[in-house]
Amino acid sequence: MAAWDRWNALMAVIDIEWERINKNNPKSSSIEHEEVKNNININIKKVGNTNSLKNNKIVIKINKDNNNNNTIPITNKKIVKKKNKKIVIKKDPEVAREPIMPEQMRQEIERMAGEMNKPIWLVNKRITNSDVSPHLRRLFIPSECESKLEGFLSAEEMKRTRVHGKDQNSEEEEKMVVKIVDGNGGLSDLDFKYWTSVDMYVFTSQWTRFVQRFHVKEGWIVQIWCFRDRDTHLCFGINFHPSLNRL
Incomplete structure (x- = not known):
């Protein structure tokens, strides 16, 4: 604070x-x-x-x-005084609802995964300035979908994603590279990690180039799915769209 x-x-x-x-x-x-x-x-x-x-x-x-x-x-947002009253936190409707997967993305995921490996929607996140900063070059996956994601990962994958403190930006660390299907059905590679310094999963490496390709701005919504291809490799679907609300 x-x-x-x-x-x-x-x-x-x-x-x-x-x-x-x-x-x-x-x-x-x-x-x-x-x-x-x-x-x-x-x-x-x-x-x-x-x-x-x-x-x-x-x-x-x-x-x-x-x-x-x-x-x-x-908290860092507001003071909460408990007085036998239920505290209601208003949710961002664009973030709370499960999105409809873009058709080109759906077709490419079906080609890669087959009919049996259905994608799982993880989360929507409103893009912040740090998410598109060319200096930070990463996207943190919101912590509320961590349990859903870890229920999908294997024990070996969870072990491989763990990156500790000073090693999180090391070029010599073991990297877990995952395939990304974008909203247009295109394919990209991103590093997928779990930074123990902040207890969050994160996409790194080519993230800045990835968002620049779609001209992503602060306030947009990023939608994230995970799935496995026919060889059971971990993959993700990531789609961006401008916000319906003016920020």
Whole structure:
């Protein structure tokens, strides 16, 4: 979390505590807001694996006169205060729904895989600036489809994809190259890895050239399928399309 975001989060938590004090003790309304801020002891600690984007979170503990002890978990997006209320997170409709596979892609996958090896839809992802950056040259596969993907991979494939920290960009590492069928039915090769430094699967190597071929922009949607060819090799279908929503 950036320093400015962290400061805004802290101020928001203090405001929540101020509202609670006023609600529980009407006489406290005469207390200056700034004085309450000065009297609140705030401690921050990180929990979980600091190298993991999935597990990284921040816990803020608020102590007022050492009588109350509330713990409010926050994420890098918003503060969440549990008050016996169900928290509803709105899903991006373009990302949530299973897409229709482009016809040319479907035909090429059927040619490669046969009728028995049906493709499995993994995920839709809205393209970010880092996904199309020529300097980063990679696409992270969203972590929510990890269990689906690992149910499809063999034990040997999972072992081969593991790349540890400093070795993730090494040219000498063992690479797992997979065939990619694009939305036009064309074929490409990409490196497929699992970066243990961030606990996520990733496409690398020729990724930048791949997205430039389709003039992919930030805000587009990438649709990803996985399948096996007739020789049981791991393959993927990747299709891009412009977003229906203006960002």
